[in-house]
Amino acid sequence: MPQFLDTSDADFEARFSALLSMKREDAPEVDDIVAGIIADVRTRGDEAVIELTEKFDRLQLTPSTLAFSAEEIEAAITAVPEDERKALELAADRIRAYHARQRPDDARWTDPDGAELGWRWSAVEAAGLYVPGGLASYPSSVLMNAIPAQVAGVKRLVICAPTPDGKANPLVLLAAKLSGVDTIYRIGGAQAVAAMAYGTGTITPVDKITGPGNAFVAAAKRRVFGKVGIDMIAGPSEILVIADRDNDPDWVALDLLSQAEHDEVAQSILVTDDAAFGQAVAEAVEKRLETLERRHIAGPSWRDYGAVITTRDLTEAAELSNRVAPEHLELCVADTEGLLDKITHAGAIFLGQWTPEAIGDYIGGPNHVLPTARSARFSSGLSVLDFMKRSTLARMTPAALRAIGPAAETLAISESLEAHGLSVRARLDRLNQE
Amino acid sequence: MPQFLDTSDADFEARFSALLSMKREDAPEVDDIVAGIIADVRTRGDEAVIELTEKFDRLQLTPSTLAFSAEEIEAAITAVPEDERKALELAADRIRAYHARQRPDDARWTDPDGAELGWRWSAVEAAGLYVPGGLASYPSSVLMNAIPAQVAGVKRLVICAPTPDGKANPLVLLAAKLSGVDTIYRIGGAQAVAAMAYGTGTITPVDKITGPGNAFVAAAKRRVFGKVGIDMIAGPSEILVIADRDNDPDWVALDLLSQAEHDEVAQSILVTDDAAFGQAVAEAVEKRLETLERRHIAGPSWRDYGAVITTRDLTEAAELSNRVAPEHLELCVADTEGLLDKITHAGAIFLGQWTPEAIGDYIGGPNHVLPTARSARFSSGLSVLDFMKRSTLARMTPAALRAIGPAAETLAISESLEAHGLSVRARLDRLNQE
Known part of the structure; x- marks a missing residue:
């Protein structure tokens, strides 16, 4: 059995924090x-x-x-x-x-001082x-x-x-x-x-x-x-499903198991506003575990790291999900867009009960290389941008240099970088002679 | 005196490779x-x-x-x-x-199979x-x-x-x-x-x-x-200036020195299609070094790591610059746009003789936190994107799941991930019953 948590329990915060900081990877000293x-x-x-x-x-x-x-x-x-x-x-x-x-x-523009600015991407x-x-x-x-x-x-x-x-x-x-x-x-x-x-x-x-x-x-x-x-240092896979009672417990169970079957240290979390539904999903998981080919992997994952969390409402569910910053997040609720607005951190988001996470693993279109271990707080899944880089561009006209050069010189002097200042000053002096 | 290289010299390739792989950072064992x-x-x-x-x-x-x-x-x-x-x-x-x-x-669209896809950025x-x-x-x-x-x-x-x-x-x-x-x-x-x-x-x-x-x-x-x-592990600063003969040697000298004065292990490289101009710049650097406040830093940097490279033409200059992938690149030539088209790797590019690199350090607008040590081959300067992350979005309708779900199931089975396949199959079975 996984952990059962309820936000109205007195020890919820302690148990949720423990769940968050659970060390799932026992990285060998290699x-x-x-x-x-x-x-x-x-x-x-x-x-x-x-x-x-x-x-x-x-x-x-x-x-x-x-x-x-x-x-x-x-x-x-x-x-x-x-x-x-x-x-x-x-x-x-x-x-x-x-x-x-x-x-x-790419971008290129001329600003009010006459400086031409921009950037250019390349592979x-x-x-x-x-x-x-x-x-x-x-x-x-x-x-x-x-x-x-x-x-x-x-x-x-x-x-x-x-x-x-x-x-x-x-x-x-x-x-x-x-x-x-x-x-x-x-x-x-x-x-x-x-x-x-x-x-x-x-x-x-x-x-x-x-x-x-x-x-x-x-x-x-x-x-x-x-x-x-x-790209990133990937850890074990995770899924968090937010589901209301109007879902098939077996579907949600399979979605949770589709992460659990990856790895004994994968983590599957259900957050629901209905305790009875959470119980039904847990039962459906157990039933599927009886026959699942990879039950020797999915079983330990679910028992050791799985969790069913009951919240007062879906807003609270979103708040908890944001603290987890899950790699995969399913929103199996009626108002998916309303709930989506409350989500701040997640690698990939699957909207509605017809979108099992497995669709995203194979064929949906978005990338399945995603931030794990709460790193969706600061990083994104793999994308085209990971294989490109940007060169910034700047061109001063004499007029632009006249407008903003003196301030650069002042700052260079304040930082005691004389040559920086002189490289601007030499050009300004020429302009002043003309 | 810095190194003088000429692409028409027999030992050019060996010396340029040595310049490229020069170890400037003696990272202490900390x-x-x-x-x-x-x-x-x-x-x-x-x-x-x-x-x-x-x-x-x-x-x-x-x-x-x-x-x-x-x-x-x-x-x-x-x-x-x-x-x-x-x-x-x-x-x-x-x-x-x-x-x-x-x-x-952000982006959101519906594709021909009826799948709703997109992404959303957040800070x-x-x-x-x-x-x-x-x-x-x-x-x-x-x-x-x-x-x-x-x-x-x-x-x-x-x-x-x-x-x-x-x-x-x-x-x-x-x-x-x-x-x-x-x-x-x-x-x-x-x-x-x-x-x-x-x-x-x-x-x-x-x-x-x-x-x-x-x-x-x-x-x-x-x-x-x-x-x-x-963000990145930054190394010592670098500048590469590509300049033709129609430049003031003193301006180019000051631009080279404005990197050299940062650090004894900073690197300043001039690439020119005119050997005499290269010589004139080197002389201008020496003259400036007589009085520069930070000559105890800029001098060793220029002597130990600086280089003046003469090329047959500007195309060759661009090719060498791409191999260096410099943090800062100045294009001091008549046809800046033509040369820019040949540049593939550089952190920040400064176009024309009125754009000293120091403008970019302070006031141009583009970021001055830039990839060093040839990492402009694969990374970019600091930007707004470094403080944001992207969640991908996917929503299947029943019709979309019918269209692409079976392929996901096939791939899941081929990867021996049964629960992945079942999570799709359970939904497809429901659709087939209806």
């Missing part, structure tokens, strides 16, 4: 190991990557087999069943259409996408990471996807093809991150690395941050 | 110390912050004097000379006008700005960090600014007032970053921390990243 791996890859390049792949993935590679060949990719893709291929194509099309709207506008030149191997090798994640990069106009897009014992997921290769990936390396772990950040004899370094991964990958991304850009 | 300070502040809160401030800043504080009082701020501001106050106000107005244009638009609730003490306590940096946050709609904005021996810069306090800062704490170092990230008895934690700082501050920001958002 930082020293990762530092060693990165140093090794920087020194020995391909040789280190190949040795580490043999050690961790039991796979023997050479520099020329680090990447999948075009023939291997084609052969694997041919084996993908028709219905899966079509579903993946529909997903790619919808994700592309959504992200195409995120392309930012990151090369991006690397990490795709975890084994259980969590999800073709949907390939689309969600690669398509924003493609839409941004990234020229070179590579994937690192470990293939333990040489086993590759054909759908991952198809997803890569659908989203314009140039090269797929069958390497993983901290060594893959290091190779993408620093390059090896075979692997050309990239400018930005995105994608989920285990503790080693996360530690490696944190370490190479600065040398390259990274 | 990580363990910083980890200890953060742990101490998390455990002992105000007590730890007060002890560390006494130790590092020789300043005795109590919980009630951690922050400047309104009276202290007013008294300090009253002492600011009229011309400095006016210059700072003009800067604040211009920076605000520029950043106001960066406010992003980070609380932001903390680090302002270094001592020499580098710049009021301009307060404006450049705080105004984007204010424009974004951040509700609570705090500053941590160490005041070694109790000395505060009145202009910093005025800049804070002009940009809507709520509270100014006179603390600094890793302890200030820890206090803003985790909170203490007196200091309420924030969601995002921005601002420059020394190695301790940088290491602390890297460590608290994830718990809160951070």
Whole structure:
């Protein structure tokens, strides 16, 4: 059974705070190991990557087999069943259409002082996408990471996807093809991150690395941050559902379980203004857990980290949700727009009972790479902007410099930066001579 | 003398690569110390912050004097000379006008399948700005960090600014007032970053921390990243000037020196298609260095890290600049727009000889917090977006779910995520019954 909380209980605040600060990730101490791996890859390049792949993935590679060949990719893709291929194509099309709207506008204007100002966006030149191997090798994640990069106009897009014992997921290769990936390396772990950040004899370094991964990958991304850009350090998945009594408890139960089945440390929270409905959902969850294939994962997640919270009203539900800042938020209420107005922090919001969160994982269009662990307070899901950067533009005319230059000089002097002031003064003096 | 390179020299590529990979920052090993300070502040809160401030800043504080009082701020501001106050106000107005244009638009649309999609931006609730003490306590940096946050709609904005021996810069306090800062704490170092990230008895934690700082501050920001958002890990300043012969060598020399005077490890590079002009600029730099107040800083920077590069033409100059991805880029050429089209990576671009980079440091309008150390390849200067985050929105109608739900189910099954598939299937079954 999950925790049951009620805002009218005397100990609610204490219990809710404990829920908020619950440590779900028991991050192993891998930082020293990762530092060693990165140093090794920087020194020995391909040789280190190949040795580490043999050690961790039991796979023997050479520099020329680090990447999948075009023939291997084609052969694997041919084996993908028709219905899966079509579903993946529909997903790619919808994700592309959504992200195409995120392309930012350039701007250029002349202000009242005659200064011409603006900015210009441009794409990151090369991006690397990490795709975890084994259980969590999800073709949907390939689309969600690669398509924003493609839409941004990234020229070179590579994937690192470990293939333990040489086993590759054909759908991952198809997803890569659908989203314009140039090269797929069958390497993983901290060594893959290091190779993408620093390059090896075979692997050309990239400018930005995105994608989920285990503790080693996360530690490696944190370490190479600065040398390259990274997306975020993702934690275990979360969902918060705000639902009133006019919902099917089984639907809400399945939505909660669709996060719980990801990971034993995933967190699913129901917030409802009707205690009886909350009880009904909890019962529906238990019933589904009897037969769910991944009940050995979803069960512990729900029992250890799940919660059913009863509130006085939906406004209070929104307030609690904002304190959680959930990665995924479902609003299963009659007035979704009214409730939405009260939501300040959430990665992705699903409106109404016909929008299960799983739609967003695959095919809705918005990105499924989202801020976890309350980081929706300050960050956003992956987007086209993550693969672009902005140069600001400024042009002074002589008139503009005359108008605002003296103030720049005054401030430069006040900060004891003489050359700054002189670079303005020399030009002003010329104007005064004319 | 700086390095002189010429693209027609046989060893150019080797020397340019060496210039690119020149290690300018000798980051001291402060990580363990910083980890200890953060742990101490998390455990002992105000007590730890007060002890560390006494130790590092020789300043005795109590919980009630951690922050400047309104009276202290007013008294300090009253002492600011009229011309400095006016210059700072003009800067604040211009920076605000520029950043106001960066406010992003929300979006909402219905796609051909009937799915309602979109996104909504919202402000980070609380932001903390680090302002270094001592020499580098710049009021301009307060404006450049705080105004984007204010424009974004951040509700609570705090500053941590160490005041070694109790000395505060009145202009910093005025800049804070002009940009809507709520509270100014006179603390600094890793302890200030820890206090803003985790909170203490007196200091309420924030969601995002921005601002420059020394190695301790940088290491602390890297460590608290994830718990809160951070802007970037800034390195020493850089400028690259592309100039043809039709420029005043002294103006270009002063622009180069206005970076060099920041830091002994700042880097100033001139790229020109005219070797004689390059020589003339180098001579002008030497002449200015004879009298410049900060010649003990600018001189070593120019000699150790400066470079004058002669290219065959301006296209080649643009290509080299793109490999540098400079923080600041001046285009001092006749056809600035033509050259701009060839630039792919730069933090801030200054167009034409009447636009010294110093204008951008103070008063142009664009932000002066910019990506250093070649990170303009993948990141942008500080902006309003850094203080906002985006929630994606999705609403399925029954018709939309019928259209795209089956594909989501197929993909869920292919990824062995049964509950994901069932959450869609349960709804589709209901629709099929109707």
